[in-house]
Amino acid sequence: MLYRKIERTIEQHLKSGSNKILLVDGARQIGKTYIIRHVGNKLFENYIEINMIEDSLGNRLFEKVRTVEDFYLQVSMLAGDKMKKSTLIFIDEIQAYPHLLTLLKFLSQDNRFTYIASGSLLGVTLSQTTSIPMGSIQKIQMYPLDFEEFLFANGMNEFVISTLRNKFNHLEELDESIHNKMMDLFKRGACRML
Structure with a gap:
């Protein structure tokens, strides 16, 4: 679903x-x-x-x-x-x-x-x-998938997304490997929009 x-x-x-x-x-x-x-x-x-x-x-x-x-x-x-x-x-x-x-x-x-x-x-x-x-x-x-919805569609769960949201809200940086994974997903999502 x-x-x-x-x-x-x-x-x-x-x-x-x-x-x-x-x-x-x-x-x-x-x-x-x-x-x-x-x-x-x-x-x-x-x-x-x-x-x-x-x-x-x-x-x-x-x-x-x-x-x-x-x-x-x-x-x-x-x-x-x-x-x-x-x-x-x-x-x-x-x-x-x-x-x-x-x-x-x-x-x-x-x-x-x-x-x-x-x-x-x-x-x-x-x-x-x-x-x-x-x-x-x-x-x-209704709009196309936003980034959170795109993350869910790519196998991320609520724990991952709430943790990312919390870090963003507190202006905390991500571990480099997590950052790279999120950037890869972001780029993939952006390419689908073009």
Whole structure:
């Protein structure tokens, strides 16, 4: 399991009982789908994932959806037996159908299921959407791995990271071999960003 700090924020929102739909914005390929899928399967008996880019390239089931009933009809066609109480519906890559951003307000008011959505470049999509349901969504930004997350992904544990953080906070130097290892990891991480 890839550790991401945003997992805690997503879990807290989904457990809070808030009727706002969490909207996770971030660049492509940084792990939005991965972490939402992980949290969704952990917290909910039923988990439904709909990728709107795949839909727009395929069946286009959601292209003309404008009402809650139409939305449920299309979801039922994909995952009808999973549409029970304690279901999380994850709308991935929602920017493929900007009209669904407006529909989020009505889905949150309907309150039959729990929802979460994600997308890339949502700032652009939101600025071009005529009716933005800001009172119905809570938007958070997700970023690529930070250095601590990168260290976890490379086999470091909490003890190592908390020790490094403590030394940094107290302006203490590292043993040369540890310093060299951290610099090597830092360079590897920086090269992946380019």
